Every structure is written in C-alpha cells, then in structure tokens.
Amino acid sequence: AKAMPLSGRLSGRSAREYLDDLSSGNVLKRALGIATLNALSAACWDAMDHREYELELGTDAFDEVRLGRLPEYTVVVGALVPIIKKLIAAEASFHILEMDPSTLKPKELVYYVHADRAAEFVPQADRLVITGTTVLNGTLQGLLHMARPEAEIVVTGPTASMLPDAFFAHGTTLMGGILVTKPDELLDVISEGGSGYHFFGRSAERLVIRRPEVRESGCVAPRAKALS
Incomplete structure (x- = not known):
C-alpha cells in the first residue's frame, strides 16, 4: 500500500493528475505519469499536420x-x-x-x-x-x-x-x-x-x-x- 497508495483508485483519475506525478518521489507514480505522457504524445502526433x-x-x-x-x-x-x-x-x-x-x-x-x-x-x-x-x-x-x-x-x-x-x-x-x-x-x-x-x-x-x-x-x- 505504501509503494502504490492509489491501487484500486487509478481508474477515473484525470490525465492532469497523472502528469502531476511526474515529479513524485514515488517511482511507481512517476512510471504512471510517464505512461500517460507517452499516450498523450501519441494523440498529439495523430493531430499534428506537420512535425x-x-x-x-x-x-x-x-x-x-x-x-x-x-x-x-x-x-x-x-x-x-x-x-x-x-x-x-x-x-x-x-x-x-x-x-x-x-x-x-x-x-x-x-x-x-x-x-x-x-x-x-x-x-x-x-x-x-x-x-x-x-x-x-x-x-x-x-x-x-x-x-x-x-x-x-x-x-x-x-x-x-x-x-x-x-x-x-x-x-x-x-x-x-x-x-x-x-x-x-x-x-x-x-x-x-x-x-x-x-x-x-x-x-x-x-x-x-x-x-x-x-x-x-x-x-x-x-x-x-x-x-x-
């Protein structure tokens, strides 16, 4: 529970909340923040006309x-x-x-x-x-x-x-x-x-x-x- 205090409560969190965890001292929270950033990056690429x-x-x-x-x-x-x-x-x-x-x-x-x-x-x-x-x-x-x-x-x-x-x-x-x-x-x-x-x-x-x-x-x- 201490390692991942949000277990069971991850569903329904906003993308912003996950991104806020990028600076967390908890490595598991940071990993979820990075995964969210990667997913949002893929969405950005889909929407971009030019890179x-x-x-x-x-x-x-x-x-x-x-x-x-x-x-x-x-x-x-x-x-x-x-x-x-x-x-x-x-x-x-x-x-x-x-x-x-x-x-x-x-x-x-x-x-x-x-x-x-x-x-x-x-x-x-x-x-x-x-x-x-x-x-x-x-x-x-x-x-x-x-x-x-x-x-x-x-x-x-x-x-x-x-x-x-x-x-x-x-x-x-x-x-x-x-x-x-x-x-x-x-x-x-x-x-x-x-x-x-x-x-x-x-x-x-x-x-x-x-x-x-x-x-x-x-x-x-x-x-x-x-x-x-």
Whole structure:
C-alpha cells in the first residue's frame, strides 16, 4: 500500500493528475505519469499536420546505430543487450555504465564500469546509447549535460516514447520507443504473459524518432546546457 497508495483508485483519475506525478518521489507514480505522457504524445502526433522531426514505425533504434570505420568510443548506459552484442561483434571501443553488474554476462563484464563513474566516461564518448529508464530514475539530465556537444546520443526504451522536442534541444539525436496501435489487444497479450515477440507488428510497433538535421547533414547541432 505504501509503494502504490492509489491501487484500486487509478481508474477515473484525470490525465492532469497523472502528469502531476511526474515529479513524485514515488517511482511507481512517476512510471504512471510517464505512461500517460507517452499516450498523450501519441494523440498529439495523430493531430499534428506537420512535425519538425521524423517518425519511423517498424524500425529498431539499435539498428540505426551505425558503427563506422574510424576509431570511435561508445558509452552504453544500461544493460542494453542488442547494442552490447553489436559492439562486441564489431570489436568496438566501449564501456557499459550500469548499477547492477549481475545484469551482464561474463564476457560483457570486461566492459563494465559502475554508473557512479559516469563523469569519467560520458564526456569522452563519441556516441552515447542510453536506456530510457534514465527518464524514470531522473539521471538522464545529468548524462546529457556531461556529453560532448558533437556526440551522437541515442535514448531508447519503452519509456522514451514521448514528444522529443526537449530531448532534441539538449543533444539527443535519436529516440527509440514503442507506439501502441491496438491498446485493448496489447493489454490482453500482456495480461497473458506475452512479450514483444507476441505484440510487435500486431498491437504495437517499434518507433524511431529522428532529429531531421542528423539525417540531412550528418552533423549534430548545438544544444542547450541543461534541461529546464
């Protein structure tokens, strides 16, 4: 009851009440606030006649990370298995910032550094691939502030499925999330223990949100110093 004091009383709450919980000290309340923000973002996209960025359905953000031939250093924030596998296969130079080393396999631990050491590694990165969980736990702002202005920054995960303007204004070049297309069907699948294998392409789609000048020019535009 203490962890989620609103259990049994969530139905009927207004969207504004959920959004007010974005600043809550309770992580479960914040998660519901973010879920509400993501849902409202999808409604906004449906209503928009024009966007300053690109939405690509059916695209995996990890597939959009292009490993070049030139020496480059990547920092992965979180145990993001697909990109970690890709970097290992490419024999790339990288580290994994993670709070819990038990989430990594033995061959991945070679690249592990504790997340508390972010200030040592993030400013060196040519590329950052950041779990969307940082939106939930409040650490994304600090990571973006540490990053080099010219760094490629990818924020990905179901949490990062919202209007991207603030992210792009502070250096993010690409976001990867999920767009729910058939909510009732998705809830049925999840309630029956289903996973992405069961709902992608059916009741939800992978989503990539791309800052347009990145595709057009291949460069990264200047960003503001800190999130407001």
